[in-house]
Amino acid sequence: MSDSYVSKTRESKDLYERANKFLPAGVSYAIRHFEPYPFYTARAKGSKLYDVDGNEYVDFWLGHTALILGHSPPAVVEAVKRQLENGTHYGTSHELEIQLAEQIVKMVPSAEMVRFTNSGTEANMYATRLARAYAGRSKIAKFEGGWHGGYDALHISVKYPFDIPESAGLTAGSLQDTIVLPFNDLEGVKEKLKNEEVASITIEPVLGAGGGIPAEKEFLKGLRELCDERSVLLIFDEVITGFRLAPGGGEQYYGVTPDIAVFGKILGGGFPIGAFCGRREIMKRLDTLLYERPHYSFHGGTFTANPISMTAGLATLKILKDGQLINKLNNVGGKIREKLKEIFEVNGVDVQVTGAGSLFNTHFTREEVKNAHAASKADKKKLINYHLSLITDGVFFLPAHTGALSTAHSEADIEKLFSETEKYAKQCKAT
Numbered sequence: 001m002s003d004s005y006v007s008k009t010r011e012s013k014d015l016y017e018r019a020n021k022f023l024p025a026g027v028s029y030a031i032r033h034f035e036p037y038p039f040y041t042a043r044a045k046g047s048k049l050y051d052v053d054g055n056e057y058v059d060f061w062l063g064h065t066a067l068i069l070g071h072s073p074p075a076v077v078e079a080v081k082r083q084l085e086n087g088t089h090y091g092t093s094h095e096l097e098i099q100l101a102e103q104i105v106k107m108v109p110s111a112e113m114v115r116f117t118n119s120g121t122e123a124n125m126y127a128t129r130l131a132r133a134y135a136g137r138s139k140i141a142k143f144e145g146g147w148h149g150g151y152d153a154l155h156i157s158v159k160y161p162f163d164i165p166e167s168a169g170l171t172a173g174s175l176q177d178t179i180v181l182p183f184n185d186l187e188g189v190k191e192k193l194k195n196e197e198v199a200s201i202t203i204e205p206v207l208g209a210g211g212g213i214p215a216e217k218e219f220l221k222g223l224r225e226l227c228d229e230r231s232v233l234l235i236f237d238e239v240i241t242g243f244r245l246a247p248g249g250g251e252q253y254y255g256v257t258p259d260i261a262v263f264g265k266i267l268g269g270g271f272p273i274g275a276f277c278g279r280r281e282i283m284k285r286l287d288t289l290l291y292e293r294p295h296y297s298f299h300g301g302t303f304t305a306n307p308i309s310m311t312a313g314l315a316t317l318k319i320l321k322d323g324q325l326i327n328k329l330n331n332v333g334g335k336i337r338e339k340l341k342e343i344f345e346v347n348g349v350d351v352q353v354t355g356a357g358s359l360f361n362t363h364f365t366r367e368e369v370k371n372a373h374a375a376s377k378a379d380k381k382k383l384i385n386y387h388l389s390l391i392t393d394g395v396f397f398l399p400a401h402t403g404a405l406s407t408a409h410s411e412a413d414i415e416k417l418f419s420e421t422e423k424y425a426k427q428c429k430a431t
């Protein structure tokens with residue numbers, strides 16, 4: 001399989017060798033590396049990526065799940081082209097930031113006020129600081145397998161084995177102040193927090209990097225109640241689920257309202273962005289006119305509310321706001337999960353297909369996958385081989401990562417996913 005990939009990607013191999021001289025691991029983000037080496041994208045349009053060797057891939061990775069309208073959707077491209085002529089970066093206040101904030105407030109139940117950042121990592125970092133400032137507590141909590149970006153306080157217990165630090169350079173202080181909780185296990189959460197005073201609990205409504213594992217509705221409701229009882233702020237990290245599961249994100253999909261919601265990816269319409277929003281009373285702690293140092297919670301940044309990102313975000317939300325396309329994608333997502341499961345089962349391959357809405361992931365295990373711990377016990381090698389087999393035949397998933405759908409995917413694209421999956425499942429059966 002790897003030989004076949006190598007024979008199709010000669011130019012990429014050369015670029016990878018060149019990249020290795022100047023970019024650590026040859027990449028700009030560790031997860032973009034896969035064995036034997038990543039292909040190099042030359043261009044992208046709609047549901048497809050095209051590499052430097054001229055191979056075409058149906059793209060289910062979609063720029064880290066950000067591209068819900070596919071690559072370079074015409075409405076976004078047109079709006080951005082117009083904005084490019086009016087300035088790429090102001091560093092001053094402008095109306096587009098108000099318009100996008102107003103649009104988010106209309107769509108997201110928990111949002112009364114908004115602040116923009118350049119990435120999901122930054123948005124989570126500032127949301128955590130805000131929660132600490134508001135609650136007057138230092139400790140925070142997050143879940144095992146939860147990925148919220150590389151901010152020290154949240155970069156804990158993301159990958160199996162969960163007790164090993166995720167990176168060198170994390171200080172003891174940042175690790176000590178974060179309590180790690182078991183996902184989809186309310187009793188376990190209560191036990192862990194029994195003797196703790198935390199400012200916030202941060203959760204992804206669907207674990208993304210942790211395996212595309214949805215929270216159970218009752219679990220999220222229980223978490224909400226627990227937070228209310230203990231005066232803890234509930235933070236939904238909706239960087240993946242935002243504007244994907246529903247126009248109002250995971251909170252609307254589940255009917256559970258957090259105190260703070262964090263967005264990224266889709267909100268930028270293909271350009272860098274992040275945002276955090278929440279109840280006015282909480283967000284007011286960011287108001288430097290109301291609070292003096294050290295009582296306000298600082299947030300800022302050179303490129304915050306960049307007019308290109310605001311424009312692309314506005315064009316994207318305009319398309320998504322009535323929920324019709326999202327509902328359609330969610331239906332197709334449900335069918336994909338069922339069909340993938342069926343294909344593997346018919347071929348006698350143990351599999352759990354997880355996901356929600358238009359997100360899906362495959363775990364080669366017989367055991368039910370309700371948390372990242374269970375996902376970590378699945379056969380990772382099989383998953384990587386499955387994805388490499390798909391890539392070699394023109395279907396792109398970043399190996400071992402959650403796949404996503406866009407409105408640009410055609411029936412033929414999805415049929416291709418099924419037929420290539422069947423090919424792999426048959427190979428598995430034969431070996």
Ligand SMILES: Cc1ncc(COP(=O)(O)O)c(C=O)c1O
Pocket residue numbers: 064118119120121122124147148149150204208209237238239240264265274
């Ligand atoms: C749920 C979640 N939160 C936060 C982040 C970090 O966002 P960014 O990569 O934009 O910093 C990610 C990125 O994958 C994510 O999936």
